[in-house]
Amino acid sequence: MSSVLQHVTVQDALVVQAVCGLLAHLIFKRYEPERPLYVALLVLAAPLVLSLLLVTHLPLISSLVVSFVTYNATLLTSILFYRVGPFHPLARYPGPLLCKVSMIYMAIHTYHGKRHEYIRQLFELYGDVVRTGPNEICIRDPAAIDPLMGPTGLPKGPMWIGRSMDPPSLPLIAQQDTTEHHRRRRPWNRAFNTASLKGYEPVVAARVSQLVEHLKGIKGVTKLTHWLDLYVFDFMSDMAFGGGSETMRGDEDNDKFRYLMDSSMQATVILEVLPWLRKVVHLLPGSARELVMFRKMCFQRATHRVQSGSVTKDLFHYLNNEDGAEEVSPPLMRVVSDAALAVVAGSDTTAAILSITFFFLLRNPDVYAKLKEEVDHYYPPGEDACDTQHYPKMQWLDAALNETLRLYPADLSGSQRMPTPGSGGKLIGPYFVPEGTAVRVHTFSLHRDPRNFSPHTDDFWPERWIIGGSDEKSATTPIVHNTAAFIPFSVGPANCAGKNLAMLEMRMLLCCCIQQLEFELAGDLAQDPGKFERQVRDWFILQKGELLVIVRPRVKV
Numbered sequence: 345m346s347s348v349l350q351h352v353t354v355q356d357a358l359v360v361q362a363v364c365g366l367l368a369h370l371i372f373k374r375y376e377p378e379r380p381l382y383v384a385l386l387v388l389a390a391p392l393v394l395s396l397l398l399v400t401h402l403p404l405i406s407s408l409v410v411s412f413v414t415y416n417a418t419l420l421t422s423i424l425f426y427r428v429g430p431f432h433p434l435a436r437y438p439g440p441l442l443c444k445v446s447m448i449y450m451a452i453h454t455y456h457g458k459r460h461e462y463i464r465q466l467f468e469l470y471g472d473v474v475r476t477g478p479n480e481i482c483i484r485d486p487a488a489i490d491p492l493m494g495p496t497g498l499p500k501g502p503m504w505i506g507r508s509m510d511p512p513s514l515p516l517i518a519q520q521d522t523t524e525h526h527r528r529r530r531p532w533n534r535a536f537n538t539a540s541l542k543g544y545e546p547v548v549a550a551r552v553s554q555l556v557e558h559l560k561g562i563k564g565v566t567k568l569t570h571w572l573d574l575y576v577f578d579f580m581s582d583m584a585f586g587g588g589s590e591t592m593r594g595d596e597d598n599d600k601f602r603y604l605m606d607s608s609m610q611a612t613v614i615l616e617v618l619p620w621l622r623k624v625v626h627l628l629p630g631s632a633r634e635l636v637m638f639r640k641m642c643f644q645r646a647t648h649r650v651q652s653g654s655v656t657k658d659l660f661h662y663l664n665n666e667d668g669a670e671e672v673s674p675p676l677m678r679v680v681s682d683a684a685l686a687v688v689a690g691s692d693t694t695a696a697i698l699s700i701t702f703f704f705l706l707r708n709p710d711v712y713a714k715l716k717e718e719v720d721h722y723y724p725p726g727e728d729a730c731d732t733q734h735y736p737k738m739q740w741l742d743a744a745l746n747e748t749l750r751l752y753p754a755d756l757s758g759s760q761r762m763p764t765p766g767s768g769g770k771l772i773g774p775y776f777v778p779e780g781t782a783v784r785v786h787t788f789s790l791h792r793d794p795r796n797f798s799p800h801t802d803d804f805w806p807e808r809w810i811i812g813g814s815d816e817k818s819a820t821t822p823i824v825h826n827t828a829a830f831i832p833f834s835v836g837p838a839n840c841a842g843k844n845l846a847m848l849e850m851r852m853l854l855c856c857c858i859q860q861l862e863f864e865l866a867g868d869l870a871q872d873p874g875k876f877e878r879q880v881r882d883w884f885i886l887q888k889g890e891l892l893v894i895v896r897p898r899v900k901v
């Protein structure tokens with residue numbers, strides 16, 4: 345062996361190491377290995393072995409260093425040139441050089457919570473389709489919505505797998521196999537159909553009344569965002585697990601659970617942008633600690649609920665097939681894999697939208713006055729504002745909620761999709777999406793495009809939903825109101841399963857609060873209202889700042 349090595353010149357060795365670096369790129373490209381063991385074999389073990397070619401010419405350490413540098417520099421240069429070069433399948437799509445090179449650049453924007461604003465700026469610069477990563481594009485064109493997410497659209501993208509952190513069974517939202525997704529979606533649809541929603545009404549009403557009574561007793565300034573968080577969390581617990589959370593009454597264990605959810609969002613969204621990191625998290629005990637603890641608590645809560653059986657017709661009544669609608673009941677592991685989805689989707693989203701709606705109403709007294717007038721008309725003092733019968737007629741109520749969802753959709757950057765492996769890619773509207781490309785319609789930018797909504801595109805102007813929806817469009821206010829470009833709950837067979845429930849929770853809470861309470865902005869928000877919007881973070885589910893208010897019972901007239 346050593347005699348063979350003696351015949352290898354330094355030049356030969358360097359060439360072999362460089363060629364192996366190129367081969368490693370081909371392996372990375374073809375197989376996209378994510379397991380740390382395989383990555384370590386390719387990045388560390390291979391140059392270690394190749395260093396033998398130099399040991400007869402150089403000291404051991406120098407052989408190792410030269411081999412490592414030659415091999416990995418070739419690998420990295422090859423990846424870099426391929427990603428920015430004309431042979432990459434996404435070469436035709438414009439975008440910042442650093443985005444083309446690595447997702448790490450987008451991860452930095454994401455870490456700071458301003459990914460939504462950054463991507464919007466990119467559309468202004470590059471047009472309606474932007475390359476936001478080596479293998480990712482974002483689209484700001486309503487023509488892409490249906491082909492991407494409609495009935496014949498694409499399966500979910502890799503972001504959902506990153507977020508889910510490789511549990512034994514993936515949750516519904518991360519199912520990339522459309523047949524499996526359809527199967528897993530059925531119990532969710534039963535849980536939120538019209539009859540089931542009727543069943544949740546008294547449960548929402550009880551939580552709304554509890555919150556309103558609590559707020560009536562508060563003297564002085566309070567953090568409204570905090571109370572809204574507790575309201576949705578306690579209700580989510582009732583809805584998903586048949587109860588067990590009383591944070592509005594000072595239940596510290598559940599408050600810790602809720603706190604873990606909020607504090608793990610930043611880590612979750614980083615795993616969404618860099619899905620391979622989840623493998624590293626598993627290897628480093630203590631990393632993403634809050635996220636790991638939060639997920640564990642979700643599984644424990646769901647396991648406990650499933651093992652205790654149904655008390656009410658809660659979500660797990662359907663997920664665990666306690667309604668007997670499916671021929672075969674799913675295994676426990678699959679049932680509890682949807683626990684974190686139920687907790688996060690069922691609480692953080694609605695809490696964010698409610699908080700922002702209150703903020704906008706308090707910033708826009710004229711709109712608040714109109715909504716108050718509408719609430720007083722349908723629910724004068726003494727009438728039960730939790731009775732849903734008038735909600736469908738309340739145009740200001742829906743206009744205020746829709747306008748908040750337009751400006752701040754809870755999932756600001758939208759849901760990712762990806763062509764099925766082996767399909768070769770798909771034409772999404774006018775854009776060809778090659779296989780291996782993650783793609784999303786960027787909700788925040790779509791909703792804030794004057795070609796879809798104008799005038800006052802960036803302002804809270806709920807009138808647009810009233811004028812835009814009426815037959816007699818005002819000649820004095822020519823408006824653009826493209827409801828096909830309004831997708832806060834996404835669209836198609838994998839859209840938000842809890843849309844109607846979320847709307848019920850939000851409508852009922854607003855009606856009852858406005859009927860019985862007065863609110864006023866307080867703290868530094870009264871002087872600097874823009875601060876609240878500046879505090880918004882795109883950590884997948886919109887994270888909001890604090891909304892301090894003075895709240896008092898309404899004086900009956």
Ligand code: HEM
Nearest residue numbers: 517689690693694754755759833834838839840841842846
């Ligand atoms: C204002 C409140 C809410 C908003 C804006 C919202 C929005 C969304 C969005 C954009 C998605 C991604 C859909 C896709 O991948 O295309 C989603 C998924 C989902 N949401 Fe919501 N959501 C809200 C409240 C809720 C509530 C209260 C629940 C009840 C538990 C819920 C349950 C779900 C589920 C189960 C999914 C996964 C659907 C699937 O993959 O088939 N959401 N939501």
